[in-house]
Amino acid sequence: MLRPQETPSRERVSLNGLWAFALDPGDRGRAEEWWRGPLPDASEMPVPASFNDVPATRDAHDHVGDVWYQRQVRVPAGWEGRRVVLRFDAAAHRAVVWWNDVEVARHEGGYTPFECDVTSLVRPGEAGRVTVVVDNRLTPASIPPGIVDVLPDGRRRQRYFHDFFNYAGLHRAVWLYATPHTYVEDITVTTSVHGTSGQVHYRASVAGGEVAEVVLRDAEGVERARAATASGTLDVPDASLWQPGHGYLYRLEVRAEGSDSYELPVGIRSVAVDGDRFLINGEPFYFRGFGKHEDNPVRGKGHDDVLMVHDFALLEWIGANSFRTSHYPYAEEVLEYADRHGIVVIDETPAVGLNFEIAHTLVPGDPPHIFAAIDDATQAAHLRAIEELVARDKNHPSVVMWSIANEPDSARPECRTYFEPLVHAARAADTSRPICFAQVQLPPAQDVMSDLFDVICLNRYNGWYIDTGDLVTAERELEAELHEWARLHGKPIIITEYGADAIPGVHSVSAGPWTEEYQVELLEAFHRAFDRVESVVGEHVWNFADFATGYGVNRVDGNKKGVFTRDRRPKAAAHALRRRWTEEKAV
Template sequence: MLKPRPTTTRELVNLDGLWRFAVADADVREPWTGTLETQLEAPVPASYNDLFTDQKIRDHVGWVWYQRTVRVPRGWAGERVLLRLDAATHEGKVYVDDVLVARHVGGYTPFEADITDHVTPGGEFRLTVGVNNELTSETIPPGSITATRDGRRQQTYLHDFYNYAGLARSVWLYSKPRRHISDITIVTGVIGQTGIVDYSVTASHETGVRVCAIDAAGHEVATAHGSSGTLAIDSVNLWQPGAAYLYDLVVELVEGNEVIDSYTEPFGVRTLEVRGTEFLINGKPFYFTGFGKHEDTAVRGKGHDNAYLVHDFQLLDWVGANSFRTSHYPYAEEVLEFADRHGIVVVDETAAVGLNLGVQGGLTGIGPKPTFSPETFNHETQAAHAQHLREVIARDKNHPSVVMWSIANEPASNEEGAREFFEPLVKLARELDPTRPLTYAAVMFATFQNDKIADLFDVLSINRYYGWYVFTGDLATAEQYLEADLRGWVEAFGKPVMMSEYGADTMPGQHSVWDMPWSEEYQQSYLTMNHRVFDRIDAFIGEHVWNFADFQTSNGIHRVDGNRKGIFTRDRKPKAAAHTLRARWTGLAGTKPSANQTAAPDNEKTTTSSVHALEGAK
């Protein structure tokens, strides 16, 4: 699905703004049969949960409704007219007047509806969008719904971030010709100084196709004809981390001398390879520095905000980060486009977080039920995961900033049934995109001795919290176990290893002269301990701190107004650890830090077998 863009043959209207808003009530008629009778208004894009003072709205489980009036430009006569929603979390239904025109399950990928036959150019229509926040064992991410004694519905879920819902991304009305370009796929390579651009164009009708590559100065540098083919760009400018260079691929459908449709897709020329224990971009080893992030800000929740987009990337640059993971769902397309333009590397993750019932068992890692079974996460769950994977890769496949797909966060990869669940998904991901490496983020319960899926992937991303959830406050012991753990993965699988999560909750302003958990000094010491270990492991390729900024979570006595592992506060003020990271990362430019040659004293050394003691610790 191509993102709507204005071109010589296409126009679009942004429908963001204030919409009428109502919570579904079973005692009143369905709202799509007329005007919503409500005094509430909600902004789009934004999550609705934190907007209102009414606790019932924040805690509501089920459908809410957005509505506004839309006028179709009168110049669109003879064109196809479409509605596109960049996301509806987690299920959306779209009505044009009283007609259902689209329904989509999945809260972080776009969907659209052709409404040509339901509207009139120059006329108005009533647009109503229903959004359902329910999570079940057959959704990605999963969850469950229970009822209280007084009849209230409550949502539970297995991920540690707040279940914000609503229209958190933009809504568009756009036009395209009746005969049009439907999809474009771009794959790049390099031979010597020549950029190789393989392209494939899908169109609604069979007709002539003309493509050309335009450089950043607006010059045509290569042309071709046909629905698929190869362009060669001499003296190519590569897209590189920290030094982005983008070309435009202009695709035209032609009939004789007439251009029927035109679409422009930005792209960058770069190569990716995993070779031995190295991750290569453009043939050079790359070392990841950065964060797991969240789409999370006060009041707007997961609502996309361009001001925060710019400021967050400024902070990434200031701290010396070269990359981030879209934990734990694909972010708004504007984020990836910004990363494309500014040379930030992205690990693009699906919304498959919470496929692990072991977390219900606390530190034992033993859940009340097996994670993978006909009664828990099953073929229906797997099918939802596969569909989400298709939609993420279809949306993000042409972004040069995206260098790796992460297909799940902290699944129960140590449990029986994990391989049967994930092996078909890995195969599907490789069929959809054979050009990018695959990874997943391994939970603390999964060790190199018991993990059942690690061999299927190209890069091993490890989430570990030695010194926080285990050996809390004892960084000396934590260092021993961390090194044994990481070396065990390297020795067992011979693949590149990176830390996809490590961090410690920190209250800004909490200080101590000792290694006291929750203090700013402890967060600094914790990070420094991890970095010593990383620098001693040759196969180690990167460090993503958890988390970029504090973020909101569900209710829990172990959280004080959300997760406090941020290096920045929720309003983006730096904690002391931000300066620690800046001192380490600034100037690395994607290269691995020099190895620390200082050996641990004999009484601090440990063997990889010692990690057995931590199986199930989190």
């Protein structure tokens, strides 16, 4: 799905700002058809933002169920005779949309965009009423999964099986945009490198017509290749490659018969797995970075350009070259920024919490294992999440690998049965990138599905959840396990999570757990083990910054594994990583 953009043939209007907003704890709105008029007892809510922390009430923070958004939208008078589309970059976790009294869209999945053609309903120059109901409930059939309990007093309580807060609402931008009726509908680009030449393999589709012309220009605007077919390969002699630390981008313009055109940034680069090496442009690449979260005070998961640019500045300061979009697709603005600045991304679906064996420590009373609770509907939702992730992010050169799940219960035969068709679907959706999943704390002999994937990604908490406080044992057992993974699979190994909670300002000469000193010493123990295992090709610390979680006595004011605080102040671990990544391991 192509992002809205402004060209000589396209216009867009941002619908971000303050919307009318109403909580609906009794689910009255659908029965009473609130979309037919002004929302009752409405307050104001900024878009984009999570709604939970903005009103400063417990009712909003803990709300489970429907919330309603509404605003008037004036269609530009100059859009007469054009196709008009209403687009939502994300609505967590499912939404229904009305234009005036007409339902125009339904979507499930809280992190990927959806849009609807409202041409027949709008009148250019006049205003229409847009109403959206967003449901934040997680069920066994949703991705991520959850369970809603109805309490004796009628209140609802959401249980979920992942360790970050279930922020919800309109987290990302909302757009109204216009195109000609014959328009560029989709573009798919993959690239390859042979010597000093690059190849841009493209496929484009035009709704209501045909592709008239395809032109590739370099960053200076000089034309480098041209074609007049809907698919093909453009050869680029002496190509400037997109590479880590240098986000060189070409521009591919696709012109449709008639008047429409669309410009797509293109980074020419190759990605491959060769034995136990991960290659970008034929050169071994070592991942240095983090698992992150879209998480900030007050805004929750709401996208904010200021915070995004600051986070990337901190990544540069600390010497990171990559991150994983744990545990869901991030706002597309984030990937566009990574494209421009040469930051490498592992792009992940929202399939987190498929492991009740871990979750029982957070949520008492879980079923014995996840595969006793999920069914074909869950798998279908997971498949849609994979397909929508690839459809949105397939053209970003920064994205070098798809992660289709985080920490599933990969010791059970049912897990392989569940995941095998999803792996095949992911490969069918995109043959140009490796596929992984993040495996948690299972020895290689017990894992039943890592052979299906291209890269071994391991979340390991030796010295924290296991052998707490004993870093000698943690280092020894971690190294032994990594050697065993390398022996059994012969694939690249990335440690996609490792770390320890540290309360900022808590210090100890004995470096006990929860101190800043212990966080540093644990990371250093892991790094010594990594450096002795040749198959390890990456280290992603958990986490970039402290983040909000659900309630629980083992989480005081959220997860404290960040090397930065939630407001982005560095802990001692941040300075230790900077020394390693900018001085000791600058590769």
